[in-house]
Amino acid sequence: MKQTDFQGELGRLHGASFGWALWCCDHRRDEAEEVLQTAYLKVVEGTASFDGNSSLRTWFFGVIRRTAWEQRRRRWLRDGILGRWFTRQPAPVPAPDPEAVASASESGRALLQALADLPVRQREVLHLVFYQDLTVEEAARVLRISLGTARTHFARGKDQLRRRLAQSEEKHDGR
């Protein structure tokens, strides 16, 4: 694939990629933008090369996920260890961007809050399947886990999410 075609494809995927980057960064917008830019650069500079074994979308989502993980690790090292060493203060716990949560609609906010309580893996599988319209198999490929594991996370995640959504609706109705 030519570089221009490649960039065109990435442009078409941009919205979905940003959504995935947001989720990989716990809805911290600035961080998501930086992760996405770094992922684009990896592709443009050839650090991450597409082998054609999966769809471009699956592959690029994997690149974003890995980049977010690297950034998280770097931040943990910088703020967690070095920061604590020099300032002797506990590292701040990363929290979702309140602006992002506030700007979501009521239904979206309820969904985000329900998802926030789920384990990371379940949340990721649910996001990839429901939000990104990938199959469970493709989600497993993005997350580099077996299909069986992805199915288990998907099933458990769905049950947990339904319970939490039902509870939040119950609370909302009771008010």
Next chain:
Amino acid sequence: MTGDDHKDDPHIRADSPSDDQLRARFAALRREEEAQAPEFVIRSGVGRERGRQRSTGQLIAITACVAAIAVAAVWLHFASQKPEPEPGKFVASITGWKAPTDFLLLTPGRELLRTVPTIGVWHDYSKAPTQKERHRQAKKPDLP
């Protein structure tokens, strides 16, 4: 996997959202989030800036490692040097050395085990050996 799997689960309410409803909720959220997505631009400056930051960090780390290795090498160099014996100072040989606890081996009655008893000669083994005897017995035979 179908959207009706959860209907058999007694812990989940009957009015819990189905797969399609969940999908619709996620789709609504996606529309909201994609509307806020920044413009598609690949900023190569970001990478250079990050690269510069990383290279500064790497430089500091490498300098610290080199300094640590140099200090360790100097310390090892001095630690591995054996102290030279002072001229004229007597160094005891292992054959001439005597342990300070050797006297503990001089137990009363040990002559009984070392000598052949003779008939008609009385020897009081319960007596403690004299200073001379002790010295003679304590003296070890010279090694060849």
